[in-house]
Amino acid sequence: MDDENVFKQWKKQCLNKIDFSRKGSVDDDICSVVSFINSYDHYFTTSSCSGRIVLIDGVPDCIDVQKQNCTWLLITHKKCEKDDVVTSLRRSSGDAVLKFEPCVLHVQCKELEDAQLLHSVAVNAGFRNSGVTVGKRGKIIMAVRSTHCLEVPLSQKGQILVSEEYIDFLVAAANNKMEENLRRIGRLYECLRSALGPEEVKSHLKDKQTDQKPVYKRRRKRMQDRDGTGRGVKKQNDSDSEDDLECVIDLLELSQIPGSESQ
Template sequence: MAAFGQRKAQRLARADASRKGGLDERAAPVVQLLNGRARFCTTSSCSGRLVLAQGSAADANSWEVQKKNCTWLMVTHETCTKDDVMTALEKATGDVVLKFEPFVLHVLCQELQDAQLLAVRSTHCLEVPLSHKGKLMVSEEYIEFLIHVANRKMEENTRRIDRFYKCLEVALKTAISANNSPSQETENRSVYIHRRKRKTIQEQDVHTSLKDHNEELEPEDDTESNLAIFAEIMI
């Protein structure tokens, strides 16, 4: 457990390597909430953004924009206007897509159960090609429609971040209470003892059966035995 704490300290001491160079304001409360707990460490985050990304026009059959090979003609963490997009498109020389990317958060967790607490995924995104080799392939009317859709997604994204923060705060408090509950600890110990006794009885029955057939037993491997007990507890 100490190793996780050391890794977390080293990670949080690193300089911010993102293009923005700092934490998004909307993502800050969630990031601070998690980093304030010993069992979690955030590694990267984005509160959500609208991007005009330009990639290579070498492959006309592929609309995949590789992050390392793309240029951002425009990026904003707020809603935008058609004029913002049209002005950015004037600089286009390759294939350009309009993307809305929702809130994303990457977190290191001390144990699997901690990761399960945070397991949330979303399909709340948008990616539409607008130009090819610098030539606009859609009408301005369609771009205006896309901006309307993207802005609505951005507004919904903000609501989802707030909702996620509130739910996470409650979940963390509940998890802490459960971990510190004497009754829960007693119950877990009782289950362990019960299963350990059952395993001992089963092992005794096996020993007795083998002795009746005059077969010599091999010494029991402690590691395998412990793993078997652990598997029973997990089941």
């Protein structure tokens, strides 16, 4: 089986498998992004979360607390209320921790160039902790991640350690992070639409080098079409698709510059 058919088989198996997440379905606020990515032959999502605020009750005296050993006192993918946190915290019998976990999205990519493009889009949308990994079987995974997390302990062995005023402050901070998280998801969706285009800019991922030539020609042509003020003059027959194509090539070029991820 050739590489293309192998990728298609992986995608089919992944998208048809049962969702074993706690919710059992894709979160509403990231559903459009997931559907858009999965509509392209070069990508498919393997996991996703739109971001959440959780209150977890861990096992006391456990150095490395794993989520499967915890009690979920509260979980929401929207903003939360102080009273809900306080009420849930009173049920704690261990070491309760309030967390805000931002959006995370894992996408398997057909080629490394596909992952580079998606990585540039994610970074430009504000997900600056994104990265690419390559597995032993050649699976290329692009992880969309950001760093604006929150994690604060609130109780120890069932004893609440903080005041309600402080909980009110933490809830406001978590809700602000959730709002910013949703804005970044919106930017990610718009950046994906601009970079991939209605037809994934057709063959730019397949024939990148040959696609670059007409782009540079169009650039030089516009450089020549200048008026007396030094500003470029855009001709009426310039199409939006050409601008989108240049944007995609720029993103690919940026991702290949050493250190560009941290900019």
